[in-house]
Amino acid sequence: MQSKTRLLLEREHICLQEARFFGISACPVKEDLLEWVATLQGLKDSLWEGAALQLSLKYTEDYNSVPPTVTFNTIPFHPNVDAITGKPCIDFLDNPRKWEEHFSMTTILLAIQVMLSNPILENPVNVEAARMLRENPQQYREMVFKCVTASKQLKATGINFAIECFPVAHFQNQAFSKRQKIKMIAFDEYHKTWTEIATSKPNESCKDSSTIPPPTIFFK
Template structure:
């Protein structure tokens, strides 16, 4: 299963206003192992691999550090915080790390350019702080919405996401949820290959 999430940079940080898309890929081994997470909109950041878009978070890189209690909410919030507070120990984007350490004005300029670029990638998005778009990749045999992958990953993770979303003090515009009956989460679900509404 692959979920595509879009997060914005946190308020009052260099990344405020950024609209960054990530893919979270869940294997059958989930929740024993973390999902694979990559930025589709790769930010200029010391802790994001500039080629693969993979954010450097210990619990994603090392399965022995994965906590099975960590929810999708937790992952997305950790990534938002990582954007705002770069870790310069073992950076994967050396150019970004060097600029942050040695030429902050140029680093800031590149980040602001990245934020502006991210805002113009898709002009059809509804205005909200954090929008989660989930693509559910069904095998041909698994179009029954009550099957295990959807019922275990979908509703609980979305509820966890909403709890974290509201506890972070963010706001959002209501979005209808046609396939999943969860009270007004900021979610759009669509089956792969079907048109977006």
């Protein structure tokens, strides 16, 4: 008999696929559906347009009472993304009291996609990225452009994106790629500039620095 959490995640996955939001996809990497990998593309007409970034979402059987743990596997240079852990600073992910049970996989991924293009500079977790954005916006834009280029190279070579997806109900006929171990990859492995700049240590906590309201999603 399937667990309540598994049935909920199956339904959320169906809603995500049917909604067909730009640049958002996800699939499970474990048979119990408690671990997922998602790919986000940067929004059009934004600094992150063309980027393809991978995240991991790890759920527990307590979902949807508590949020999943979300981290970037390909870590972007961004004020609201921890340069070491890859954790995005989203208030309802960091503070369980701000999590609401109607939030979903779609809510999470949309909020992170919007966050990329709308950084919050108050209490940043990547201090160097925030300082650069304040003091030298042109240099920040150049750094983001290099990160976008690096992400395209990652996707083109298949590194860190070839993950086997387990079938989800109603999607038994989808094609699966060859399994590889999910590995966190910072952009400093692919570009010298990232190595020189991403040296700041994360703050002790996000302190709810990301105040982007979760998107309101309606499904028919």
